[in-house]
Amino acid sequence: MDEIKTLTIDGEIVSAPSSATILDAAMENDLHIPTLCNLQGLDAVGACRLCLVEIQGQNKLQPACTTRVEENMVVQSKSARLQKYRRMIVEMLFAEGNHICSVCVANGHCELQNLGYEVGMDSVRFDYVYPTKKVDATHERFVLDHNRCVLCTRCVRVCDEIEGAHTWDVAGRGIGTFVVTDLAGDWGGSGSCTSCGKCVLVCPTGALFDKGKAVGEMSKNSDFLEYIVNAREKKQWIK
């Protein structure tokens, strides 16, 4: 049985079971902390660093999605320093990819775009990298556009943890990192892909999309995750 911990997030006293993360506790109490790689129902990886919070008594910032609650913890998620860092992170994501909203299938339904608005990004102060990246349209139903990928690894996790196929993985290092299917072959030639489309639905940007969708037409919905996770963990088959 989980012990109940009491802590403070942005001045609000909240309680959560000891197995909960700071992000779980915040969400449970309608306190908003920005996230990108996190998706409820998938394991947290703390990759995007958008949910970094300040914890009193610690110099190091901690990701809310992977840090467990502790008794009497005092968490600050909206300090000027954190807001400055968050905008920098979003600007770097825009600068290192080729995110051209006006020609993107996910325009208007994009989590990266919404994050830009949330952090008040009216421009990018860093130099754009303009990398040369590929588009894989070999799959019968879906397309992967590396230009729009933010490497959140949601596709990797949903394919492994929920679908059980582990078609997706990550190759390369640093700025050269990219997602791959199977042994970095064409997606269309993947022997393990079941074409279930879960990766497309959880992708926060227009990096994965249904073939044939035009600008702004690709909206996504990851509600299926809650349904499947509830069914597995609580044996409740309810929508």
Next chain:
Amino acid sequence: MDKIRLATAWLGGCSGCHMSFLDLDERLIDLHGRAEVVFSPVMDVKRYPENVDVALVEGAVANSDNRELLETIRANTRILIAFGDCAVNGNVTAMRNGIDRDEMLKQIYGDIGKELGRSIYSPLPVLEETVLPINKVVTVDAFLPGCPPHADLIWHVITELLEGRIPILTEEQLKYG
């Protein structure tokens, strides 16, 4: 009250932002009462004037003409606004970045491509190696993203400027694409 001296300019872009500006419709009449438009692609003015209060600059820096005009604008303008996605982040104009410029010209125009727009004797402006958003070339005072920005948002920015404030867009007002 003195009228402000307003300019609009069109660099490497599709002029969609200016179309949206014209969508101000009857508000253009209000604007005429409060600002004197001293330079714009919709006017027959060849030289960018001195002593401009506000300039809305559409488009990215894609060639030597864009760069020259932008530098002239900066030198003669108090408040420079990046007007639309191309000016703010390069947008579609910058989609050629990542392709070698000379290779691109050759693919499009064949063998004469490599001469096109490269010589100082050529009447054509020289293509930049890399298309840049305008804040990578000059200092920009405020940003108005959108492809194009909605006329209502343009009007908000203009009215803020007329009131002497530098417009900063909120989460609800920001829109890319």
